[in-house]
Amino acid sequence: MKKQLNSAAIKALALDLDGxxxxxxAEFTGRTIGALRACISRGIQVILCTGRxxxxxxKHRAAIGAEGPMVYFNGAEVVDMPEARVLSAGLMDLAVVDFCIDISRSMGVHYQVxxxxxxxxxxxxxxxxxxxEAEMYQKHTSIVPVIGDLKEAIAKPGLSGCIKGMFIAESAVQDLIRPKLTARFGNSMYMAQTFPTFLEIMRAGVSKGEGLRFAxxxxxxxxxxxxxxxxxxxDLPMFNAVGFSVAPANSRESVCAAADLxxxxxxxxxxxxxxEEFLLN
Incomplete structure (x- = not known):
């Protein structure tokens, strides 16, 4: 059942970025920056909840001036900003990373960690x-990757796990990868499509919902x-953590169906x- 929004009760927005x-x-418009800044000026907190x-x-957080605990890496980290102090972190088992590297190499699919x-x-x-794929991701996020042998990197002494891995491939290829991981690890890891070509793999129990609850x-x-x-x-686990959920019209069909608005x-x-209509009028 869809819920009705009680605007007067709202103290915070849990905000996904991409899409x-x-x-x-992949940028804020001036209008969106203005609306988010206006919310903050009225005491409404903005919590970034992103796979990034x-x-x-x-740069997006700084553009609107949001501060406090934010959810990154789909919930694998909650970080107090702007100090960049990590408040919680959940690392993925290296056996999962190792298997994903094997899939990447055997299928010729881009994988990053x-x-x-x-x-x-x-x-x-x-x-x-x-x-x-690497060039696209760098342009999308402005993050410059390190190039090296992933097998050697995960074998280094002292490494207890990784934050997340990501395949960048079309949905049809992702559909071939998913059952391989499920057959090997079952529910001991978390998979989510976070962008049309991004399939992210994380530790079981990690989600935007759990990260948001902590924040x-x-x-x-x-x-x-x-x-x-x-x-x-x-974003669906995030919807389950709050009182009211909103999806833009470009959302995946299942997300539109789950949203209150x-x-x-x-x-x-x-x-x-x-x-502008519901919180700033």
């Missing part, structure tokens, strides 16, 4: 070769005080229009 708040060029790394989301940060540094994105607890927020806005299957697409600045 939701960002336009087709801290580095890949930072985020390694946890060393003291005083940011997380490291590693690939085995620079490809069209909300840190901020002293109740579920009924938060609106979640998202467009992909990785469907708004204009990201191309139509749907998030800005929603905020």
């Amino acid at each position: 939701t708040a960002l336009g087709l060029n 790394a801290v580095e890949g989301a930072e 985020f390694f946890p940060a060393a003291a005083g540094s940011r997380e490291i994105l590693m690939i085995e070769k620079y490809s069209a 909300m607890k840190q901020r002293g927020l109740k579920a009924e005080e938060v609106i979640a806005l998202g467009n992909e299957e990785n 469907v708004i204009g697409s990201n191309e139509e600045e749907g998030v800005a229009a929603f905020l």
Whole structure:
């Protein structure tokens, strides 16, 4: 049953970036920045809930001036910003990473891995070769990858796990990869399509929903005080963590069906229009 929005009760927005708040060029429009800043000025907190790394989301966070615990890597990390202090982290078992490397090599599919940060540094994105997919991801996120042998990297002493891995491939190829991982690991890892060509693999129990619940607890927020806005299957756990959920019209069909309200697409600045109508009028 679809819920009705009680605008007066809202104290925070849990905001997905790609495909939701960002336009087709993966940037905020001026109107969206203005609406989000206006919400913050009225005391409504903005919690980024994104599959992106801290580095890949930072210019967007800074553009709107949002602060406090944010959800990155689809919930694998919750980080207090702008200090970049990691509050929680869930690392994926290296056996899963190793198997994904085998799949990548045997199928000729691009695979990349985020390694946890060393003291005083940011997380490291590693690939085995620079490809069209790697170039697209770098343009999309502005993150420059390190090129090297992934098998050697995960075998280094002291490494207890990785933040997440990602295949970049068309949906038909992802459909071939998913059953291989399920047959090998069952429910001991988490898979989610986060972008039309992104299939992300993380530790079991990691999700935007769990990351958001942790961030909300840190901020002293109740579920009924938060609106979640998202467009992909990785946003569905986030919808279950809050009192009201919103999906832009460009969302996956299952996401639109799960949302309490469907708004204009990201191309139509749907998030800005929603905020202007329901929270800023």
